[in-house]
Amino acid sequence: DAGVIQSPRHEVTEMGQEVTLRCKPISGHNSLFWYRQTMMRGLELLIYFNNNVPIDDSGMPEDRFSAKMPNASFSTLKIQPSEPRDSAVYFCASSNRDNRQPQHFGDGTRLSIL
Amino acid sequence: DAKTTQPTSMDCAEGRAANLPCNHSTISGNEYVYWYRQIHSQGPQYIIHGLKNNETNEMASLIITEDRKSSTLILPHATLRDTAVYYCIVKALENTGNQFYFGTGTSLTVIP
Numbered sequence: 001d002a003g004v005i006q007s008p009r010h011e012v013t014e015m016g017q018e019v020t021l022r023c024k025p026i027s028g029h030n031s032l033f034w035y036r037q038t039m040m041r042g043l044e045l046l047i048y049f050n051n052n053v054p055i056d057d058s059g060m061p062e063d064r065f066s067a068k069m070p071n072a073s074f075s076t077l078k079i080q081p082s083e084p085r086d087s088a089v090y091f092c093a094s095s096n097r098d099n100r101q102p103q104h105f106g107d108g109t110r111l112s113i114l
Numbered sequence: 115d116a117k118t119t120q121p122t123s124m125d126c127a128e129g130r131a132a133n134l135p136c137n138h139s140t141i142s143g144n145e146y147v148y149w150y151r152q153i154h155s156q157g158p159q160y161i162i163h164g165l166k167n168n169e170t171n172e173m174a175s176l177i178i179t180e181d182r183k184s185s186t187l188i189l190p191h192a193t194l195r196d197t198a199v200y201y202c203i204v205k206a207l208e209n210t211g212n213q214f215y216f217g218t219g220t221s222l223t224v225i226p
C-alpha cells in the first residue's frame with residue numbers, strides 16, 4: 001500500500017517567494033497532520049485536520065503560513081511570503097481518527113529559503 | 115500529556131539486543147506509551163505502543179513496568195539499519211485530536 005506521499009522532496013527558493021508543499025494521506029485515513037522539524041526546535045506540530053476540517057492550528061508560526069485540505073486525499077501547506085527562518089523539513093502524517101492509532105509519516109519536504 | 119525522559123544517546127553492538135529506556139513518572143492511567151523512530155532523512159516511523167501489558171510485534175518488544183512509570187523498548191537483534199533517533203511518547207486517548215508531542219529522543223548507534 002502507498003504510504004503518505006509528499007511533494008516536492010526538496011525545494012530551494014528565494015525569500016519573498018510563495019512556497020506550496022503538498023501531501024496525499026493514506027487512503028481511508030481521516031486525520032492529517034503537518035509538522036516542521038529543525039535542529040533547534042525538533043519536531044513541532046503545526047496544524048491538524050479531522051475529516052478535512054482544521055481542528056488545531058495553534059502551532060502555525062504566523063499568518064504567513066496557511067494550510068488547506070480541500071478533500072480527503074489532498075492537503076497543502078503554503079508559506080507566503082517565505083523567509084530564511086522557514087528553512088526546515090516539513091512532514092505530513094495521517095492516521096485514523098481512533099486516538100489509539102499511530103500516525104504514518106511521509107518522507108518530508110526539505111525546504112531551503114535563501 | 116505526560117513528559118518523558120530518555121537518554122540522549124546510546125550505542126549497541128550489531129546482533130545484540132538494544133534496550134532503550136524511557137521514564138514517564140507522571141503518566142496517567144489513560145495514557146498510552148508509543149515508540150517511534152526516525153532514520154536520517156526519513157519521516158518518523160511507528161514502532162509499537164501499549165497501555166499496561168508488555169507488547170511484541172515484528173519490530174520490537176515493549177516492556178512497561180507495573181507502576182507504568184517507565185518502559186523499555188527492546189530491539190532483539192540490532193542491525194546497522196536500526197541506527198536512528200528513537201522517540202518515546204505518552205498520549206491520552208481523551209485528547210481532542212490525535213497529536214503526538216515528540217521530545218528529543220535517544221540517538222541509537224549500532225556499531226559493527
